Amino acid sequence: MIAPQDLAHCTEAIRHGSRSFHAASKLLPRRVRDPALALYAFCRLADDAVDENREKAAAVLSLHERLDLVYAGRPRNAPADRAFAAIIDGFDMPRALPEALLEGLAWDAEGRRYETLSELRAYSARVASAVGAMMCVLMRMRERDALARACDLGVAMQLTNIARDVGEDAREGRLYLPLEWLSEAGMTPETFLRTPAPDAEVRRMVRRLLMEADTLYARSEAGIAVLPLSARPGIYAARYIYAGIGAQVRGAGHDSITRRARTNGTQKLGWLMLALLRAAGSVILPGSPVIYAKALPETEYLVRAAAQDAPRAADWSDTLYEALARLKAQDVAREAGLSRDVGRVRETA
Incomplete structure (x- = not known):
């Protein structure tokens, strides 16, 4: 049970830090919404x-x-930690899922770039599909087919975010566009990051990301239709709000460098209403055979980890350990460089 004061802190954090999810969460039943906010x-x-x-x-x-x-039942004395510990205890959350998120954050921290769309999907699996799989656990839905579709939705959302933020990321020195796409367009990462511009080739890359996301949004709907009925409107809402961000990028001619797509309250309200209609329709419409489509290769390990019959996995993956080792080497090299710079300043002083 999440303490009321901890839940209030988490709700406020999401109200300001993730407005799209906060809007979608309004349609979730309280038994799912509260742990989801935490x-x-x-x-x-x-x-x-x-x-x-x-x-x-x-x-x-x-x-x-x-x-x-958290997993030892002794969380730090902080609202988010205490609330997450309550989730672990109440829902038997497989540790492999938050571990996957940590690995994605480690990849971000080391400035990792992705050669192919498959590698970008692998990153999206960690930072977004892992959260989708955890949401399924909160809904007590641990059937493999439903988990696979939740992971599809996570990848779609992350690809949408990447498409929206191409310019913003470039100005911060970050690059998520597949490197082979840049190469095909005759660009190098360095030249793109130095002078990012919404030329025809870059717009084409953004369009490709959104097309991939749209395919996965469509696949995800088969999974939403098998969730508990009370949870369907909220997940449909998340699907439509994030897809709506992609539609805004598309409406700007796939220019996400000189402008950043935004949605307003009126649009969100419309998507919430559409989500309610789709949820109601899912009761009477026949199920889609897409529910049985194989999981993306990049998300299969998350499906296995979250499935009802999954064996207990080790809490420290080899790939996370490798990412941390690379990060530590970067930290050491940076500190060594700073020490050399300080030494030079002292010599000239």
Whole structure:
């Protein structure tokens, strides 16, 4: 049971930190909405902790230690930690799922780039599909087919975010467009990041991301239709709100460099109404055979981890350990460089 004061803190954090999810959550039943807000608050905390810390390896290691304490039933004395511990206890959350999120944050921290669309989907699986799988656990839905469709929705949402933020990311030195796409367009990462421009080739890449997302949004609907009836409107709402962001990018001619797509309250209200209609229709319409489509190869491991019959997995994956080792090496190299710079300043003083 999440303490009321902890839940209030988590709700306020999401109200300001994730407006799209906050809007969609209004349609979730309270038994799902409350733990979902706590889950998103912990994920928001994790993302901010890494993003705002200069020592990236130390930040991810600290988050791993916080997970250790949460799973040991001794969370830090912080609202998000206490609330997440209550989720772990109440829903038997597989640790492999928040571990996957940590791995994605570690990839971000090391400035990892992605050669192919498949590699970008693997990143999206960690930072978004892992959350989708955790949402299924909160809804007591741990059937493999439904989990696969939830992971589809997570990848679709992340690809939409990436398509929306191409310019913003580039100005911060971040690059998520597949490198092979840049190469096909005769660009190098360095030239693109130096002078990002919404030329025809870049607009084509944004369009490709949104087309991939649209395919996955369509696949995800078969999974939404098998969720508990009371939870369907909220998940349909998330699907339509995020797809609506993609529609705004499309309406701007796929220019997400000189402008950033935004949605307003009126649009969100319309998508909430559409979500209610779709949820009602799912009661009488026949189920889609797409529910049985195979999971994306990049999300299959999440489906296995979250499934009802999944064996208990180790809490420290080899790939997360490798990412942390690379981050630590980067931190050491950066500190060594700073020490050399300080030495030069002293010599010339």
